[in-house]
Amino acid sequence: MNRIARAALLTGVLTLSSNAAFAHATLERKEASPNASYRGVVQITHGCDGQPTNRVSVTIPEGVVGAKPMPKPGWTVSSEKGPYARAYPYFHGDIREGVKSITWTGGSLPDDQIDEFTFIARVSDAFAPGSTVYFPIEQDCASGRYRWTEIPAAGQDAHALKSPAPGVRIVAAAAKTADAGATTIKAGDLSIETPWMRATPGGAKVAGGYVRVTNTGTQADRLTGASIPLAGRGSIHSMSMEGGVMKMAPVEGGLTIKPGETVELKPGGLHLMFEDLTGSPKAGEVVQGTLTFERAGSVPVSFSVAPIGATKPGATKPAAAAAQGHHDH
Numbered sequence: 001m002n003r004i005a006r007a008a009l010l011t012g013v014l015t016l017s018s019n020a021a022f023a024h025a026t027l028e029r030k031e032a033s034p035n036a037s038y039r040g041v042v043q044i045t046h047g048c049d050g051q052p053t054n055r056v057s058v059t060i061p062e063g064v065v066g067a068k069p070m071p072k073p074g075w076t077v078s079s080e081k082g083p084y085a086r087a088y089p090y091f092h093g094d095i096r097e098g099v100k101s102i103t104w105t106g107g108s109l110p111d112d113q114i115d116e117f118t119f120i121a122r123v124s125d126a127f128a129p130g131s132t133v134y135f136p137i138e139q140d141c142a143s144g145r146y147r148w149t150e151i152p153a154a155g156q157d158a159h160a161l162k163s164p165a166p167g168v169r170i171v172a173a174a175a176k177t178a179d180a181g182a183t184t185i186k187a188g189d190l191s192i193e194t195p196w197m198r199a200t201p202g203g204a205k206v207a208g209g210y211v212r213v214t215n216t217g218t219q220a221d222r223l224t225g226a227s228i229p230l231a232g233r234g235s236i237h238s239m240s241m242e243g244g245v246m247k248m249a250p251v252e253g254g255l256t257i258k259p260g261e262t263v264e265l266k267p268g269g270l271h272l273m274f275e276d277l278t279g280s281p282k283a284g285e286v287v288q289g290t291l292t293f294e295r296a297g298s299v300p301v302s303f304s305v306a307p308i309g310a311t312k313p314g315a316t317k318p319a320a321a322a323a324q325g326h327h328d329h
C-alpha cells in the first residue's frame, strides 16, 4: 500500500461518497432529439467501495417510449412494463404502454473494470429542445449500493447533487443531423446554412445549388464562386422576368452580403449554377463542394441532394414541379 492510500485509510478521507463524486454512473450519449431514437449506454466505471457490481437498473422516464434492452452475456436482463401517462405518437400509430425499467442481474463486474449496459428507446415529442431528460440508475453490489437517482430541481445545478441521475439534453433534430438538410457552418463572420442542391436526370449538364448566408459581422462580404468536383464550372446566377420569360444571368462581381443581412439562394431566385456536369447527383447523396467568399475565403460545404425538382432541401418532389417551366435547376 502506498503512503497516500495508507494516509487516506487512516484519516478516512477516501469515503464511498467522495469516490462517487468522481465517477457517477453515466450515459455515454448526452444528447437526443424529439421524435428520434436514442441509444442509451449506461456506463459503470467502479464498484461499491471495492466490491463488484452485480445489478444495474435503469428507469425509463415518462415520455421515453418503446424501450428495449440489449441482452448481455453473463447477465440476465428483465424489463418491467406498464402504462404511460398518455399516448405518444410512435411510428405509424400511438403507443400507450411499454417498458418502464430495465434491470441486468447475475453478472459480476469487478471494481477495477468498467462495463456498459445498453438499451434503445424513442424520445417522444414530450420534450422540448433545451430541456433535459433524466434516467435514474441503480447500482448494487453484494452489500453496498448506489442510487444515481437525484434529479435537479428547476434552476439547480446537477453538479451540486451527490448522486445525480444521468441527464440527456434534448436538442432539435435539425441542429444535429446533416441528413435532415439543415446544417450551419461558421466561416469568420458568415453563418452558412443548409447548402443543398437538386438531383439531376442522367445526361443533364447543369445543376442548381442553394444556400443561406448570414453576415454577422460589421463588414460586407461577397460570394464570388462555388465549385463541386462534378461540375466543370460554378457561378452565381440571378433570375428575373423579361418580357414574360424567366431569364438568368451571372451576378457580376459576386453577390454582396451586407453586415446583418441574410441572403437566401433558392429555387426561382438567386442560385449557384453548376455547369458542364460530368455526373448526376442523386437524391439522398451528399456532394462536397466549396463556396468562395472575398473576405471569408474558401469554405468547404456539403450539399445534400434533394430529389429532381424539389423546392426545399430534403423535400420530396412536388407534383407541380414538372410544370414549373423554363428551368429545371
Ligand SMILES: [Cu+2]
Pocket (backbone or CB within 6 Å): 237, 248, 249, 271, 272, 273
Ligand atoms: Cu442558372
